[in-house]
Amino acid sequence: MRVVEEQPRARDANATRARILAAAKSEFARLGLAGARVDEIARHACANKRMIYHYFGGKEDLFRAVLVEAYLDIRNAEQELELGHLPPREALERLVRFTWAYYLDNPEFITLVNSANLHRGKHLEKSERLRTASRRFVSMVQEILDRGVADGVFRPGIDPVQLNITIAAIGYYYLTNRFTGTILFERDFMEDKALEDRLAFNIDTVLRLVLA
Amino acid sequence: MRVVEEQPRARDANATRARILAAAKSEFARLGLAGARVDEIARHACANKRMIYHYFGGKEDLFRAVLVEAYLDIRNAEQELELGHLPPREALERLVRFTWAYYLDNPEFITLVNSANLHRGKHLEKSERLRTASRRFVSMVQEILDRGVADGVFRPGIDPVQLNITIAAIGYYYLTNRFTGTILFERDFMEDKALEDRLAFNIDTVLRLVLA
DNA sequence: TCAGTAACGCACTAGTTAGTTACTTCTTGC
DNA sequence: GCAAGAAGTAACTAACTAGTGCGTTACTGA
Numbered sequence: 001m002r003v004v005e006e007q008p009r010a011r012d013a014n015a016t017r018a019r020i021l022a023a024a025k026s027e028f029a030r031l032g033l034a035g036a037r038v039d040e041i042a043r044h045a046c047a048n049k050r051m052i053y054h055y056f057g058g059k060e061d062l063f064r065a066v067l068v069e070a071y072l073d074i075r076n077a078e079q080e081l082e083l084g085h086l087p088p089r090e091a092l093e094r095l096v097r098f099t100w101a102y103y104l105d106n107p108e109f110i111t112l113v114n115s116a117n118l119h120r121g122k123h124l125e126k127s128e129r130l131r132t133a134s135r136r137f138v139s140m141v142q143e144i145l146d147r148g149v150a151d152g153v154f155r156p157g158i159d160p161v162q163l164n165i166t167i168a169a170i171g172y173y174y175l176t177n178r179f180t181g182t183i184l185f186e187r188d189f190m191e192d193k194a195l196e197d198r199l200a201f202n203i204d205t206v207l208r209l210v211l212a
Numbered sequence: 213m214r215v216v217e218e219q220p221r222a223r224d225a226n227a228t229r230a231r232i233l234a235a236a237k238s239e240f241a242r243l244g245l246a247g248a249r250v251d252e253i254a255r256h257a258c259a260n261k262r263m264i265y266h267y268f269g270g271k272e273d274l275f276r277a278v279l280v281e282a283y284l285d286i287r288n289a290e291q292e293l294e295l296g297h298l299p300p301r302e303a304l305e306r307l308v309r310f311t312w313a314y315y316l317d318n319p320e321f322i323t324l325v326n327s328a329n330l331h332r333g334k335h336l337e338k339s340e341r342l343r344t345a346s347r348r349f350v351s352m353v354q355e356i357l358d359r360g361v362a363d364g365v366f367r368p369g370i371d372p373v374q375l376n377i378t379i380a381a382i383g384y385y386y387l388t389n390r391f392t393g394t395i396l397f398e399r400d401f402m403e404d405k406a407l408e409d410r411l412a413f414n415i416d417t418v419l420r421l422v423l424a
Numbered sequence: 425t426c427a428g429t430a431a432c433g434c435a436c437t438a439g440t441t442a443g444t445t446a447c448t449t450c451t452t453g454c
Numbered sequence: 455g456c457a458a459g460a461a462g463t464a465a466c467t468a469a470c471t472a473g474t475g476c477g478t479t480a481c482t483g484a
Binding site for chain 2: 111114135168176179181182183
């Protein structure tokens with residue numbers, strides 16, 4: 001007769017590593033690098049704290065790993081958009097919608113980026129994978145702009161990096177500062193209607209910026 | 213014969229309070245609420261740690277005081293712009309330039325706002341002074357928009373709050389994420405030329421958004 | 425001038441916190 | 455089937471950190 005395994009958890013290095021990374025992402029996003037607690041991360045990961053030091057080295061190295069994963073995730077999602085198949089105007093609108101939806105669906109991403117910048121980017125410096133992914137992304141936007149100019153729907157001379165920054169900015173700022181925004185401007189930034197209005201305003205902003 | 217006072221510092225409650233507040237602003241901006249150290253704030257303020265608890269209550273109350281002061285500072289500066297005396301288009305351009313310059317000259321403001329939002333705005337909730345100042349600011353922008361529509365230079369129906377958010381966003385995002393931006397996009401975000409280019413791009417963005 | 429009060433300072437504490445030591449248990453290549 | 459290394463655990467530590475108890479010193483008003 002077989003006895004179902006009970007106490008001694010099945011050993012699985014990859015799964016443990018992944019649980020730690022997920023718990024760390026959540027804790028670092030919620031509390032920042034200094035505010036997050038290694039013991040809490042271990043507890044949420046259902047792992048022993050020792051495993052964090054075993055797999056990642058230390059708190060800062062874990063933070064570094066979380067950041068790299070978060071950036072690779074968004075760049076991969078962007079790549080799956082296949083904007084090359086759409087007419088330039090639709091491609092651009094879709095990019096604005098995607099960026100907005102990604103921030104809404106992955107709120108940890110925004111606070112992690114804020115934390116990375118609070119620490120002056122020192123946890124990102126080495127990663128060549130990220131640079132490659134970013135380069136591919138800028139080329140994608142450049143290609144949309146080129147096609148738009150060729151079709152006569154976009155005006156020429158727009159810097160794809162500046163455009164990217166603006167597309168990110170108008171969504172990011174609204175969401176990251178939603179708490180102070182709600183207090184200062186006395187409206188609920190997260191109401192369905194408010195979110196719809198903001199997305200529409202942002203699409204309008206970007207199209208007016210590029211249309212010929 | 214008079215002896216020049218030496219060790220026992222001249223007592224000045226206001227000056228000590230102000231030194232603590234200034235040191236706290238700097239430390240909280242640099243390291244966040246969780247990362248800042250009360251002992252370090254006291255040391256930088258050349259004050260005894262006991263005084264922080266005497267004047268402000270505790271670390272979180274000190275953080276609250278820093279935030280309120282930072283917001284009042286920017287709202288006061290905005291008020292001194294006297295945009296009502298300028299033609300609408302010039303007034304709006306001046307507001308974009310001012311916002312950009314303020315973020316550049318007061319980098320602590322941005323990281324403090326980020327910290328306030330990381331903590332879900334709970335350190336701001338009570339302040340009625342801030343709400344009043346914000347209301348006055350929104351009216352100012354509304355008035356510029358109204359004059360622009362009356363003159364036929366701006367299109368009608370623009371929400372002043374959305375416009376405000378966008379004006380802040382396109383400067384704020386560029387500057388707060390300058391470290392990760394510099395790494396990912398492989399250009400120095402803080403070079404003189406880069407800053408000029410960004411400001412020009414932002415003015416263009418806002419004008420294209422509102423012009424009739 | 426002097427008592428009362430506000431400003432200031434020292435030294436301490438109770439509780440955390442990142443990181444470690446020393447060990448047991450499981451898995452796998454041979 | 456077994457040696458060796460990898461996965462996992464518990465208990466510990468040294469350093470730190472927000473907050474305080476309590477005494478001292480300088481103003482100020484009556």
